[in-house]
Amino acid sequence: MSFIAKQDTKAYKFLELERVRQRDGIELIASENYVSQAVLEAIGTVFTNKYSEGYPGKRYYAGNEIVDEVETLAIERAKELFEAEHVNVQPLSGSPANMAVYFALLKPGDKVLGMKLDHGGHLSHGHPVNFSGMMFDFSQYMVDKDSGRVNMDEVREIALKEKPKMIVAGFSAYSREMEWQRFREIADEIGAIAFADIAHVAGLIAGKQIANPTPFFDVVSTTTHKTLRGPRGAIIMCKKEYAKAIDKAVFPGLQGGPHDNTTYGKAVAFGEALTADFQEHTAQVIKNAKVMAEELMKKEFKIVSDGTDNHLMVVDLRSKNKTGKEVTDALDKAGISVSMSTIPFDPNPPMNPSGIRLGTPAITTRGMMEEEMKRIAQWVSDGVDHSDDEAYLENLRKEITEFCKEFPVPGI
Numbered sequence: 001m002s003f004i005a006k007q008d009t010k011a012y013k014f015l016e017l018e019r020v021r022q023r024d025g026i027e028l029i030a031s032e033n034y035v036s037q038a039v040l041e042a043i044g045t046v047f048t049n050k051y052s053e054g055y056p057g058k059r060y061y062a063g064n065e066i067v068d069e070v071e072t073l074a075i076e077r078a079k080e081l082f083e084a085e086h087v088n089v090q091p092l093s094g095s096p097a098n099m100a101v102y103f104a105l106l107k108p109g110d111k112v113l114g115m116k117l118d119h120g121g122h123l124s125h126g127h128p129v130n131f132s133g134m135m136f137d138f139s140q141y142m143v144d145k146d147s148g149r150v151n152m153d154e155v156r157e158i159a160l161k162e163k164p165k166m167i168v169a170g171f172s173a174y175s176r177e178m179e180w181q182r183f184r185e186i187a188d189e190i191g192a193i194a195f196a197d198i199a200h201v202a203g204l205i206a207g208k209q210i211a212n213p214t215p216f217f218d219v220v221s222t223t224t225h226k227t228l229r230g231p232r233g234a235i236i237m238c239k240k241e242y243a244k245a246i247d248k249a250v251f252p253g254l255q256g257g258p259h260d261n262t263t264y265g266k267a268v269a270f271g272e273a274l275t276a277d278f279q280e281h282t283a284q285v286i287k288n289a290k291v292m293a294e295e296l297m298k299k300e301f302k303i304v305s306d307g308t309d310n311h312l313m314v315v316d317l318r319s320k321n322k323t324g325k326e327v328t329d330a331l332d333k334a335g336i337s338v339s340m341s342t343i344p345f346d347p348n349p350p351m352n353p354s355g356i357r358l359g360t361p362a363i364t365t366r367g368m369m370e371e372e373m374k375r376i377a378q379w380v381s382d383g384v385d386h387s388d389d390e391a392y393l394e395n396l397r398k399e400i401t402e403f404c405k406e407f408p409v410p411g412i
């Protein structure tokens with residue numbers, strides 16, 4: 001980074017500060033990860049200079065012979081990773097990818113069924129403040145109050161009653177496996193399009209740790225920067241019959257030129273995800289999450305659905321008489337990053353919800369294992385218990401900074 005350092009000391013300072021922040025803290029935000037040095041390099045290359053509106057072999061600009069190869073490489077690797085018939089690797093991020101899916105396969109006002117935000121769904125699955133909820137007529141399924149799991153009989157009931165044109169299966173804050181097959185059956189029963197948004201678990205699917213809906217869903221979207229550990233961005237996968245509609249919706253429907261440096265990074269990240277090392281890594285991500293959930297439950301924390309099958313867990317803080325906001329702020333002071341989260345049927349407002357969401361992808365990338373999960377669970381618990389004690393949290397931060405030195409972050 002010698003050029004930034006020399007040319008722009010003001011901007012460079014922020015880079016140094018952020019590197020230190022990422023190095024010295026424990027990253028438990030479930031949607032975050034640390035990309036490899038190779039992916040970091042890839043997204044900072046001359047591919048950022050190129051304009052490539054169109055698709056491989058059909059561009060509106062000259063000089064795309066090499067970009068065509070890069071995009072094709074990313075597509076071929078994604079096809080292999082997810083067993084997809086068709087892949088579009090141009091979406092700029094998860095929400096725009098979902099927008100392209102809706103625009104490709106629906107008309108404004110069409111009925112859609114998606115998971116409710118405070119039950120684990122994503123904003124782009126029909127929340128009223130999001131374009132999805134404004135433009136389409138969403139109904140929403142929830143989790144069961146006692147089990148904390150999606151009740152598939154209820155999903156079917158709503159589907160039969162509402163007859164949506166599309167059913168969205170997927171989540172941002174749900175720690176159990178989705179019953180992809182049941183969603184497919186319900187969609188078939190009413191003739192709906194089955195759409196899976198695997199943004200959170202794509203890495204676990206690519207690593208062959210949990211079930212993959214791609215072979216039997218009509219369309220699947222995913223971000224590339226969460227458990228998949230690639231650059232910020234997204235891809236859309238679909239059956240051949242929807243390929244044209246999806247491609248047209250992404251470009252020219254929604255986007256102009258793709259970000260070729262990001263496409264390059266996606267190709268490199270997908271190459272990593274195809275390795276046995278990545279499978280091992282994702283197995284450890286899940287093992288670590290299970291250990292952390294168990295440890296927290298031993299310390300009288302309530303985990304929604306009483307455990308996890310994936311990389312994340314939603315912690316209901318009401319048993320500790322704390323809220324998501326105060327715990328998030330307190331843990332941040334101790335050097336532990338978490339995100340606040342609503343819990344199903346949350347009595348508190350979204351800006352100060354009753355829970356936090358924790359995830360293990362980033363800390364597993366640093367090489368932390370079961371033993372470290374136990375220590376971290378203890379620190380989370382201590383931080384919650386001492387959320388008003390600034391001096392305690394400051395001391396905890398020092399201990400955590402020391403601990404983090406043993407676990408290097410790629411690229412730092």
Ligand SMILES: *Cc1c(COP(=O)(O)O)cnc(C)c1O
Nearest residue numbers: 093094095122171172197199200
């Ligand atoms: C993160 C996420 C998205 C949105 O991704 P952005 O890149 O933040 O726009 C969409 N769907 C789900 C399920 C997600 O978890």
